[in-house]
Amino acid sequence: MSTPKKVVLLYPRNHFGKGYHPWTWAPLPLLTVSAPLFAEGYDVALIDANVEPRWLDLLVESCRDSLLLGVSCMTGPQIHFGLEAARAVRAAGMKLPIVWGGYHPSILPEQTSRNQHADAVVRGQGEPTMLELAGKLSQGEDFTDVDGITFTRGGETVSNPDRPVADINQFPRLPYEKLRSPRQYLNNMHVGSRSINYVSSQGCPARCQFCAEPLVYGRRWKAYTPDRVLSDLEFLQSFLDVNGVMYFDSTYFVNEWRAREISKGMIEHRMRLGWAANARAPQLDKFSQETFTALKQSGLWAFLVGAESGSESQLEAMQKDIGPEDIIAAARAATRHGIKITYSFIVGFPGETEAEIEQTWRVMEKVSKIVGEYNSQLHFYAPTPGNALYEKAAGLGMRQPQSLEEWASFNTVAGSLPWMSKGFQNHQRQREFYLVYGYPSEWVRRRASCSRMRRAYVSAASVISAARCRRQFWGFPLDWWLLKGMRSAANTG
Ligand code: B12
Ligand code: SF4
Numbered sequence: 001m002s003t004p005k006k007v008v009l010l011y012p013r014n015h016f017g018k019g020y021h022p023w024t025w026a027p028l029p030l031l032t033v034s035a036p037l038f039a040e041g042y043d044v045a046l047i048d049a050n051v052e053p054r055w056l057d058l059l060v061e062s063c064r065d066s067l068l069l070g071v072s073c074m075t076g077p078q079i080h081f082g083l084e085a086a087r088a089v090r091a092a093g094m095k096l097p098i099v100w101g102g103y104h105p106s107i108l109p110e111q112t113s114r115n116q117h118a119d120a121v122v123r124g125q126g127e128p129t130m131l132e133l134a135g136k137l138s139q140g141e142d143f144t145d146v147d148g149i150t151f152t153r154g155g156e157t158v159s160n161p162d163r164p165v166a167d168i169n170q171f172p173r174l175p176y177e178k179l180r181s182p183r184q185y186l187n188n189m190h191v192g193s194r195s196i197n198y199v200s201s202q203g204c205p206a207r208c209q210f211c212a213e214p215l216v217y218g219r220r221w222k223a224y225t226p227d228r229v230l231s232d233l234e235f236l237q238s239f240l241d242v243n244g245v246m247y248f249d250s251t252y253f254v255n256e257w258r259a260r261e262i263s264k265g266m267i268e269h270r271m272r273l274g275w276a277a278n279a280r281a282p283q284l285d286k287f288s289q290e291t292f293t294a295l296k297q298s299g300l301w302a303f304l305v306g307a308e309s310g311s312e313s314q315l316e317a318m319q320k321d322i323g324p325e326d327i328i329a330a331a332r333a334a335t336r337h338g339i340k341i342t343y344s345f346i347v348g349f350p351g352e353t354e355a356e357i358e359q360t361w362r363v364m365e366k367v368s369k370i371v372g373e374y375n376s377q378l379h380f381y382a383p384t385p386g387n388a389l390y391e392k393a394a395g396l397g398m399r400q401p402q403s404l405e406e407w408a409s410f411n412t413v414a415g416s417l418p419w420m421s422k423g424f425q426n427h428q429r430q431r432e433f434y435l436v437y438g439y440p441s442e443w444v445r446r447r448a449s450c451s452r453m454r455r456a457y458v459s460a461a462s463v464i465s466a467a468r469c470r471r472q473f474w475g476f477p478l479d480w481w482l483l484k485g486m487r488s489a490a491n492t493g
Contacts, residue, residue, distance in 0.1 A: 005138050006043040006066040007130075009034055010059060012073060012081035013049045024051055025197045026185040028248055029072040029102055031174040032199070033126040037134060039172045046179055049081060059085055060092050067137040070122075070130060072102040074212075075384045079104060080408040086117035097143070099133060101126045104407070106216045107386040109150035110157045115404040120151040124216055125202065127171050129163060168202055168222045173232055177239060190443070191274035191301045192244020196236060199248040200224045200262075206251070206280065208308075209318045209388040210349075210381070213250050221254050226261035233271060244301075245275040252277035253284075253303075260291045263298035272299065276342075279303040281322050281330040284341075292337040302340035305330060307376075310363025311356035314349055318389060324363050331367040343367060343376040347428055348420045350381070350393040361431060365439075365469065374439035378432045380425060382412040393417065430480050437465035437483075457486050 011027035027048045034044040045062040049055035063069055069089060071082040086098050097119040105112040109121040120143065122129045129148040136143040144151060148163035176182050176196075186194040201224065203217030213219075224232070236242045253259050266273060275298075284303060287295075307327045309315050315322060327343065334341035345364055347357050368374040383393045394400050397418040401407040410416070436444060440462055448458035464479050 004043070004065050004067065005041060005134075006045070007034075007037055007068055007070065007134050008045045008047065008059065008062045008066045009070045010055075010072065010082065010085055011046075011048045011050065012071065012078040012085065013055075014074075014076065014078050016077050016080070023187045023189065024185055025187075025246075025248075026176060026179060026182070027072070028174070028197065028199050029126070031176065031179075032171070033070065033072070033101065033130050034178065035172040035175055036127050036131045038175050038178060040131065040135075042134060042138075044178065048179070049085075051184055052180070056085065056088055060088055060094075063089050063092075063094050063096055066096055067134055068097045068099055070099045070101060070126075073100065073104050074102055075104040075107075075407065075410075076412045078102075079404060083115075083117060083404065083408050090117065097133075097137065099130070099149075101130070103212045103216055104385075107212060107384075108407075109159060110152075111402075112404050113150045113152045113157055118152075118404065120146075120149045123148050123150060123159075123162065125163070125165055125168075127168075128166055165203070165217065165220050165222060169224055169228055173235060174198070176236065182240060186240060186242065187244075187246075189244065189246075191246060191276050191299075192242065194240070194242050195244030195246055195274070196240060196242045197246045197248050198232065198236065200229050200232075201249045201252065201254070204250045205254060206321060207319050208306075208321075210308075210346075210384070210390075211387065212384055215386045221251070223249075223255065223258060226258055226265055229262045230265040230269065233266070233273065234269065237271065237273070243273060245273055247275065247277035249278060251280055253279045253287075256283070256287055256291055260294045263291075263294035263300070266298040267294065274299045274301045276300070276302045276304055279305050279330075281305050281307060281326040284330040284333040285326070287333070292333075292339070296337060296339055300339055302342050302375075303330070303334055305341060305343050307343040307363070307367075308346050309349070309352075309356070310345070310360035311352075312359075314352055314356050314360075317351075318349070324359070327363055328366055328370065331370040335371050340375060341367075341371060344379060345376055346379045346381050348381040348417065348424070350383075350389060350396050350398075350417075350419065352381075357428075364435060368435060368439040372439070373441040374435040375441050376435075378428060380420060380428070381417070383417070384412060427474075430477050431474060433461075433480060433483075434465040434468045434474070437461035438469035457483070460486070 009030045011030050030046045037044050047059050073079050073082045099120045100118050101122040105121040106123045109123050112118050113121045132146050133143050147161050150159040189195050203221045204213040205219050205221050207214050310324050364376055383390045401410045448455050461483050
């Protein structure tokens with residue numbers, strides 16, 4: 001009897017809530033890992049539990065005649081659902097190897113591999129390692145000599161040598177056509193009414209001490225060439241008629257020449273795509289006029305910038321290698337060239353003082369003034385393992401999970417951190433609310449035009465919020481509670 005060349009890949013649910021996320025993103029980890037397998041003639045079942053209500057039944061059925069089950073996960077709820085999947089497969093009496101990959105297993109390979117439901121962990125880049133693993137299994141061979149994996153056998157944990165990070169241009173195009181109902185991954189959003197997610201690079205050269213990138217890719221950045229990106233975009237347009245692309249690259253603009261050439265090619269090929277991608281703040285001020293012109297003309301909707309903090313000392317502590325002045329200069333540069341810029345800020349870092357948080361609010365307000373709207377996102381610090389900030393958080397009393405099972409119930413979203421009370425979070429949300437309505441964005445204004453109720457709500461909230469921002473007065477937030485009540489009524493009305 002010949003061994004089936006079939007592999008099952010699971011992208012577990014990434015949140016605990018009952019409903020699904022407002023955007024439906026294509027599971028890029030499954031697409032990247034499966035691309036070489038499809039090219040080598042494997043039958044690969046891609047199961048995205050975020051869109052598939054019957055994902056567990058489907059998974060168990062698919063595993064019956066397969067060589068291996070691959071589970072992708074980042075730190076967070078995906079571990080919980082990945083373990084649920086593994087238990088179901090074992091409960092159904094199947095012995096196929098279960099292989100874990102993605103950021104969390106790559107950062108904690110030994111700990112992950114010690115779980116009874118992890119037969120191997122693939123560290124870092126998954127494409128070549130998975131292909132070799134599947135090849136060994138399809139030949140009925142042992143896989144324990146494959147480079148880039150960690151496994152535990154008979155109580156002993158073994159980490160095989162690292163695999164050099166390969167040039168991603170050698171991997172085949174992402175097989176979006178193999179997803180179940182690929183059209184469900186088109187989102188109606190700011191970059192386009194039929195937008196899809198895509199990734200054109202891997203890793204990041206920076207060294208931020210709260211981030212997973214330096215840990216997994218060792219500050220190396222590998223990127224598709226402009227020709228490769230253009231050919232992928234052409235495929236997405238012809239296959240799915242996309243008119244918007246959200247780049248999931250950790251950082252897209254590392255090489256100014258590459259970014260400019262992609263944009264020039266989009267213009268030449270008359271692609272008419274809206275797009276947005278991550279940038280580091282200090283890059284923007286250095287781009288040439290020619291680059292900005294090409295980016296804008298090719299449909300760049302916004303630079304997405306991880307600003308993190310407005311405090312010099314916090315930025316230094318996290319080794320962000322930028323200062324508040326870079327954040328402000330980036331807002332000026334983007335605005336000067338008529339391109340939107342959106343920032344992500346974080347509060348609640350371990351050991352962060354009230355004065356430092358206040359500096360973040362000041363910078364958030366300053367960039368809102370420059371760009372003429374509040375276009376940022378406020379996040380609470382969520383610890384992920386393996387970096388200096390995580391160690392600092394542990395030093396301040398944060399529970400440190402000791403096994404994959406314990407990680408399954410570890411809440412990466414604020415709430416479980418000893419120094420971050422509900423009161424603190426409420427206060428920050430309230431401050432953000434005043435910025436949202438004090439500097440209403442295009443999105444807020446568009447929503448206001450939907451109904452009379454909403455218009456009345458947005459006008460009232462804007463007048464009060466603008467006055468508070470002017471006076472820098474945040475006490476007695478009675479208006480906040482009233483407006484929140486009014487907002488629920490307006491949204492349901
Ligand atoms: C999009 C995204 C999300 C989306 C995912 C939606 C979706 N359906 O895709 C959402 C919003 C849910 C999300 C949430 C979070 N995210 Co996020 N997210 C990303 C982002 C920007 C892109 C992910 C992606 O598609 N990458 C492209 C794929 C191809 O890359 P990849 O996963 O690395 O895959 C390669 C390898 O890892 C490996 N591989 C992956 N899976 C598998 C499986 C097998 C079997 C094998 C063999 C190999 C393998 O092979 C692939 C190809 O080489 C990444 C940054 C990035 N650029 O990756 C952050 C990132 C993954 N997120 C991160 C974080 C911190 C979070 C949050 C904790 C943030 C928060 N504060 O809450 C939460 C997690 C909680 C949760 N809800 O799950 C971290 C990961 C940290 C960690 N320790 O896991 C990242 C790396 C950001 C960063 N730079 O730190 N995120
Ligand atoms: S710039 Fe962004 S992706 Fe790169 S290391 Fe810093 S936080 Fe991570």
